[in-house]
Amino acid sequence: MSPEYYYLRIASEQQHPINMDKVLCLGDPINAPPNQTAENQCQRDMYNTHSASDIGIVYRAPIDRRHKTRLQICGLLLPCSWLFCKSQQYFESTYAQVHENRIEWNNPGLQINWFDGNDYCCSACSTPDKVKVFYMDNNITSYQVRPTICWPLFTHCSCCPTCCDLCGDGVLIYGNKPIPCWVLGFLTCNVTCCRTWDIVQGLVSGDDFIDICVQQKERLAENSKSTPPGPKPKDMLVPRGK
Numbered sequence: 001m002s003p004e005y006y007y008l009r010i011a012s013e014q015q016h017p018i019n020m021d022k023v024l025c026l027g028d029p030i031n032a033p034p035n036q037t038a039e040n041q042c043q044r045d046m047y048n049t050h051s052a053s054d055i056g057i058v059y060r061a062p063i064d065r066r067h068k069t070r071l072q073i074c075g076l077l078l079p080c081s082w083l084f085c086k087s088q089q090y091f092e093s094t095y096a097q098v099h100e101n102r103i104e105w106n107n108p109g110l111q112i113n114w115f116d117g118n119d120y121c122c123s124a125c126s127t128p129d130k131v132k133v134f135y136m137d138n139n140i141t142s143y144q145v146r147p148t149i150c151w152p153l154f155t156h157c158s159c160c161p162t163c164c165d166l167c168g169d170g171v172l173i174y175g176n177k178p179i180p181c182w183v184l185g186f187l188t189c190n191v192t193c194c195r196t197w198d199i200v201q202g203l204v205s206g207d208d209f210i211d212i213c214v215q216q217k218e219r220l221a222e223n224s225k226s227t228p229p230g231p232k233p234k235d236m237l238v239p240r241g242k
């Protein structure tokens with residue numbers, strides 16, 4: 001490379017710098033506006049709540065007392081988990097809620113990693129929370145159903161996903177993955193590639209929880225049709241028919 005060409009190339013790059021993020025289809029982080037979470041103007045609209053200072057809870061699902069019995073049974077089967085001795089603390093820490101823009105629940109007693117010694121130690125000394133949050137625009141919140149034997153297909157693949165509801169109702173939330181994931185799942189006989197899912201367990205009424213999720217998603221869909229979209233509805237909801 002000649003010196004003249006080298007200096008001409010440097011001068012050209014200084015006048016018109018190459019933005020690799022644009023080349024790699026990563027957007028324009030230099031000129032893009034910031035994600036203004038403090039001002040309730042996030043680029044991801046689902047993060048924008050009715051009020052910038054709080055997130056409205058539209059439903060608090062009652063947790064069934066049978067869920068405590070389940071924790072005690074698991075504690076007897078696995079003494080090193082400390083679940084039996086601390087079943088009341090774990091039961092009090094369990095909740096399932098529908099917020100104005102997301103589904104959130106905490107079920108620490110059933111989310112202990114039995115193969116991790118640290119979880120045992122933490123259970124003995126404290127009651128560690130393990131909160132899960134899925135926003136309403138997330139693919140996993142597309143459907144909410146009562147799970148049964150290996151149903152819906154390609155999700156839990158269990159004969160008894162909720163202990164036949166003997167320990168409280170369960171609600172399975174799930175969404176379909178893209179078509180290439182389905183192709184990969186069938187080619188590798190790995191059905192977990194087809195759908196993303198999770199189960200909310202220990203509820204007094206799974207049907208009520210499903211109904212509230214549907215109501216809130218309907219309100220969000222109706223709200224998004226306005227121009228400009230209004231604030232997300234956050235009034236408390238009641239299951240239909242009650």
